Amino acid sequence: xxxxxxxxxxxxxxxxxxxxxxxxxxxxxxxxxxxxxxxxxxxxxxxxxxxxxxxxxxxxxxxxxxxxxxxxxxxxxxxxxxxxxxxxxxxxxxxxxxxxxxxxxxxxxxxxxxxxxxxxxxxxxxxxxxxxxxxxxxxxxxxxxxxxxxxxxxxxxxxxxxxxxxxxxxxxxxxxxxxxxxxxxxxxxxxxxxxxxxxxxxxxxxxxxxxxxxxxxxxxxxxxxxxxxx
Numbered sequence: 001x002x003x004x005x006x007x008x009x010x011x012x013x014x015x016x017x018x019x020x021x022x023x024x025x026x027x028x029x030x031x032x033x034x035x036x037x038x039x040x041x042x043x044x045x046x047x048x049x050x051x052x053x054x055x056x057x058x059x060x061x062x063x064x065x066x067x068x069x070x071x072x073x074x075x076x077x078x079x080x081x082x083x084x085x086x087x088x089x090x091x092x093x094x095x096x097x098x099x100x101x102x103x104x105x106x107x108x109x110x111x112x113x114x115x116x117x118x119x120x121x122x123x124x125x126x127x128x129x130x131x132x133x134x135x136x137x138x139x140x141x142x143x144x145x146x147x148x149x150x151x152x153x154x155x156x157x158x159x160x161x162x163x164x165x166x167x168x169x170x171x172x173x174x175x176x177x178x179x180x181x182x183x184x185x186x187x188x189x190x191x192x193x194x195x196x197x198x199x200x201x202x203x204x205x206x207x208x209x210x211x212x213x214x215x216x217x218x219x220x221x222x223x224x225x226x227x228x229x230x
Contacts, residue, residue: 003194004218005185005189005194005196005217005218006033006173006195006196007030007031007033007195007202007217007218008031008034008035008196009031009035009197009198009199009202009203009214010036010177010197010198010199011035011036011037012035012048013199013203014203015203019053019057020060021207022203022207023057023061024061025207026202026203026210026214027061027062028211029210029213030211030215031063031202031214032063033087033195034057034063034064035066035068035177036049036057036066036067036068037070038067038068038069038070038071039070039144040070040071042071043071043072043092043095044143046145051081051083054084054085055085057085058084058085064088066087066088066090066175067081067086067087067088067090068090068116068197069081070092070143072092072094072095072096073095073096074091075105078091078102078105078106079105081111082106082109082111083109086111087112088113088114089106089111090113090114090115090116090135091103091113091115091116092115092116092117092118093115099125100128100129103115103132103133104132112135113132113134114133114135114173114175115133116138116177117137117139117157118139118142119139119140119141119154123157123164126164127164130165133170134171134172135172135173136161136172136173136174137175137177138154138158138161139154139177139178140154140180140184140188141178141179142178148178148179150178150179150181150184154176154178155187155188156191158174158176158191158192161192162174162191163192173194173195174192174195175193175194175197176188176193176195176197177197180196180198180217181198181201182201185217198217201213201216202214
């Protein structure tokens, strides 16, 4: 059994002057999720958006909001982002003192919980919290800015995480973010990714190009993977 890789366009690369329209456009173009990069200027060297913007964007799409918190401390903001409309909240292991407790809190607030691994982070950050995870996000660039080049060493990490997820028997999304284009997308899919985040690769050109851009990332019939748990 196979399923198409999911595409989660990052609105970091959208036109912020018309962000609601951009979210609606990628929804209509076939996005599976809407990826929201939240940066605080502290954990990463950039500042983006907060819960108020997530809440304002929520009516523009029924697709899951895939919210990646690049902030520290993350705990004080978890409930606010879930209440604003986040369906999935992903945090970094070093964004607070008690990772397991933070993941539990996300799930208790009613969202799915994810963990993000920076390029230098080991996969053993996942091992003892895997029962709390709905998503693992592999950062294939250092977080903070869009438009960076893909770090190929992360392909091995994707392969190792795919084996760990399969061994767990859990239905966990394995997502990759950073430098994803039609060429690197296929490498990620071959390594075991089930979802891809892409910014400039989706949003280049006018809105009429978004469907074609998303299709290019899927790679046609080759962009499929074995469904987790059969």
